Amino acid sequence: MSEPRTLGTAALVRLVAKREILARIRDKNFIISSIVIIVLLVGSLALQVALDSGTEESRIGLVGDTPGLEQALQAQGDALDVDVTVVGLPDEGAARTAIEDEDVDSALVVDGGSYELLVQESASGSLEAVVQGAVSQLSVAEQLAEAGISELDVPSVPVTALDPDADQNSQRVVAAVIGAGLLYGLLILFGQFIAQGVVEEKSSRVVELLLATMKPWQLLTGKILGLGVLGLAQIVVIAVVGVAGAIAFDIVDIPGDLIGTAVSVVLWFVLAYAFYAAIFAVAASLVSRQEDLGTVLMPTTLVLVAAFVVGIQASSDPGGTLARVTSLVPGLSPLVMPVRQAAGEVPVWEVALAVVLMLAAIGLIVRLGGRIYAGALLRTGGKLKMREALAAERA
Amino acid sequence: MLEFDGLHKSFGDNGVLDGVTFSVTPGSMFGFCGSNGAGKTTSMRIAMGLVRPDAGEVRWHGRPLDQDVRRRIGYMPEERGLYPKMKVGEQVSYFARLHGLDGAAATKASDEWIERLGLGARRGDAVEKLSLGNQQRVQLAAALVSRPEVLILDEPFSGLDPIGVDSLAEALLGQARDGVPVVFSSHQLDLVERLCDSVGILARGRMVATGTVDELRRRETGRLLRVVVPDSAPEWATGLTGVRVVSERAGDTVLELADGADDQAVLAAALRTGRVTHFAWQQPSLTELFREAVAVPTAEEMAA
Numbered sequence: 001m002s003e004p005r006t007l008g009t010a011a012l013v014r015l016v017a018k019r020e021i022l023a024r025i026r027d028k029n030f031i032i033s034s035i036v037i038i039v040l041l042v043g044s045l046a047l048q049v050a051l052d053s054g055t056e057e058s059r060i061g062l063v064g065d066t067p068g069l070e071q072a073l074q075a076q077g078d079a080l081d082v083d084v085t086v087v088g089l090p091d092e093g094a095a096r097t098a099i100e101d102e103d104v105d106s107a108l109v110v111d112g113g114s115y116e117l118l119v120q121e122s123a124s125g126s127l128e129a130v131v132q133g134a135v136s137q138l139s140v141a142e143q144l145a146e147a148g149i150s151e152l153d154v155p156s157v158p159v160t161a162l163d164p165d166a167d168q169n170s171q172r173v174v175a176a177v178i179g180a181g182l183l184y185g186l187l188i189l190f191g192q193f194i195a196q197g198v199v200e201e202k203s204s205r206v207v208e209l210l211l212a213t214m215k216p217w218q219l220l221t222g223k224i225l226g227l228g229v230l231g232l233a234q235i236v237v238i239a240v241v242g243v244a245g246a247i248a249f250d251i252v253d254i255p256g257d258l259i260g261t262a263v264s265v266v267l268w269f270v271l272a273y274a275f276y277a278a279i280f281a282v283a284a285s286l287v288s289r290q291e292d293l294g295t296v297l298m299p300t301t302l303v304l305v306a307a308f309v310v311g312i313q314a315s316s317d318p319g320g321t322l323a324r325v326t327s328l329v330p331g332l333s334p335l336v337m338p339v340r341q342a343a344g345e346v347p348v349w350e351v352a353l354a355v356v357l358m359l360a361a362i363g364l365i366v367r368l369g370g371r372i373y374a375g376a377l378l379r380t381g382g383k384l385k386m387r388e389a390l391a392a393e394r395a
Numbered sequence: 396m397l398e399f400d401g402l403h404k405s406f407g408d409n410g411v412l413d414g415v416t417f418s419v420t421p422g423s424m425f426g427f428c429g430s431n432g433a434g435k436t437t438s439m440r441i442a443m444g445l446v447r448p449d450a451g452e453v454r455w456h457g458r459p460l461d462q463d464v465r466r467r468i469g470y471m472p473e474e475r476g477l478y479p480k481m482k483v484g485e486q487v488s489y490f491a492r493l494h495g496l497d498g499a500a501a502t503k504a505s506d507e508w509i510e511r512l513g514l515g516a517r518r519g520d521a522v523e524k525l526s527l528g529n530q531q532r533v534q535l536a537a538a539l540v541s542r543p544e545v546l547i548l549d550e551p552f553s554g555l556d557p558i559g560v561d562s563l564a565e566a567l568l569g570q571a572r573d574g575v576p577v578v579f580s581s582h583q584l585d586l587v588e589r590l591c592d593s594v595g596i597l598a599r600g601r602m603v604a605t606g607t608v609d610e611l612r613r614r615e616t617g618r619l620l621r622v623v624v625p626d627s628a629p630e631w632a633t634g635l636t637g638v639r640v641v642s643e644r645a646g647d648t649v650l651e652l653a654d655g656a657d658d659q660a661v662l663a664a665a666l667r668t669g670r671v672t673h674f675a676w677q678q679p680s681l682t683e684l685f686r687e688a689v690a691v692p693t694a695e696e697m698a699a
Binding site for chain 2: 005007023201204206
């Protein structure tokens with residue numbers, strides 16, 4: 001049996017982080033919430049696919065051999081967004097049977113120069129338009145040919161789009177808004193996990209045993225890193241499933257844009273998580289009972305809600321003053337900046353400034369919060385004021 | 396040598412410790428007694444770095460305790476502390492790892508201690524599912540699992556049934572035999588008397604008595620004399636020089652003799668009043684010593 005050795009900070013932090021991860025992945029709530037998120041994601045993708053495939057289908061039976069009619073029907077179908085399938089049928093009797101058996105939706109009976117469309121109850125507008133268009137086109141062509149006009153000079157109409165990016169843009173924005181929603185949900189979820197963990201250690205007094213072996217900041221770092229690894233794993237899984245699903249189901253036009261947005265959301269998650277996890281942990285250290293958590297977490301939760309609301313707003317007005325300012329404010333930026341980036345051009349310096357401000361804020365919170373946390377951990381009973389905790393740390 | 400040296404601490408205006416000093420030699424057990432609020436827990440928490448003293452320090456082998464030394468101390472806090480939802484085996488091995496054992500050694504040591512403390516069948520259960528007595532055993536396993544060099548236990552016996560007390564006492568004696576200094580606080584003074592090599596009595600933030608139980612006794616012996624004269628006349632002893640009657644009940648009298656008072660004169664007086672069936676110096680129990688030490692401010696204290 002080996003002798004106990006002196007543990008460095010890295011080893012202690014790793015031990016704490018590992019315990020957090022193990023404790024959490026065995027927790028039913030965590031497992032259920034993870035499954036629910038994935039199911040919701042796949043469900044919404046499936047819904048998107050179902051809504052997109054709204055193109056009409058029509059099987060048209062064709063009795064009588066008229067050269068070019070089948071091609072004309074197909075062409076009309078394409079023009080009118082109806083997926084036309086033409087089925088050749090031998091005679092009118094067969095056509096009637098096919099309609100009754102629902103093998104075809106309708107049947108076009110051609111007898112020399114006369115046409116008749118057979119349907120079960122009534123012809124839909126688009127079906128009539130397809131058939132009418134095809135027949136007119138064909139007969140106009142025939143009559144022109146009879147009149148000796150073989151080549152007709154029809155001018156083609158070129159299309160010029162004024163905002164060719166609009167469609168892609170809106171897809172990116174939708175992805176970014178979903179991403180911001182995801183960030184918001186995960187931050188609240190993991191913030192709660194952290195806060196509950198801190199209070200559990202405090203209320204069960206196990207923290208006394210822990211602090212006999214390590215410093216408060218080592219404990220805090222281990223907890224935040226452990227849950228952070230889980231949170232990151234979760235958001236990466238969600239991003240990969242979401243992006244892969246969207247590409248596989250052909251929901252997006254330009255996969256590269258979507259991937260870019262997903263990556264930026266994940267990177268902002270890392271910063272936002274460090275920021276909010278530290279705040280939640282420090283706030284939680286001020287109380288000794290789970291019942292008191294709500295009160296101390298409320299202000300931070302409200303900031304998160306506000307950030308989410310501003311983020312949604314930024315999607316419609318990415319260049320507005322509100323969006324520009326809030327995308328720089330630490331704490332708000334992670335939910336606003338990715339949306340702005342997706343919705344329009346953001347100068348690189350603004351993104352860089354937002355990141356730097358966020359990092360500075362994290363540094364400040366970890367330093368100051370770490371002291372509050374250290375002072376508050378061993379003070380049980382009632383709710384502590386931040387000033388008292390700071391004073392206790394110095395005592 | 397584990398030394399508590401001149402610990403002072405006050406919380407606001409409330410002075411808790413006023414110069415607590417004592418030492419424990421390796422391989423001996425030190426019983427820490429004192430009324431509620433006397434400062435036992437605060438002294439132990441100072442040793443564990445959970446409270447900062449205003450003055451004084453705790454040393455092990457002459458070196459003030461720091462984080463590294465503290466990792467070699469097995470500690471049991473007064474308010475028990477375990478993760479309620481963590482399994483017994485994992486919990487104990489987690490604490491072993493925090494105290495510096497590597498993974499395999501931690502698992503092995505954890506299994507051994509759980510088995511030794513009779514919790515083998517509960518290894519896979521969450522701590523919150525165990526009875527309080529069993530949780531206490533897990534707490535002890537967490538303190539012992541890293542083969543500590545020093546044990547500091549705050550009220551380890553409270554809440555245990557007699558069997559639990561015996562197995563804990565056995566475990567602690569075993570540790571002491573292995574050369575570990577053991578400090579524990581307790582209100583069960585008979586237990587302290589039975590187990591401890593030396594005892595410290597804390598009152599109002601000061602050590603009012605330290606030493607072996609025998610030493611403490613010797614300080615008190617020569618003062619209390621029990622005389623049984625079944626058919627004595629009432630108040631036969633009043634009026635004897637240097638003698639104060641502590642209690643008198645149906646011929647059973649306890650007398651306190653001042654320094655220089657003649658015990659043979661007391662015996663003669665007793666014989667005059669009837670047949671003497673018992674005449675002996677009292678061996679005070681630790682409980683009596685404790686009452687004595689805690690109740691009356693000592694001369695030193697009055698001077699201070």
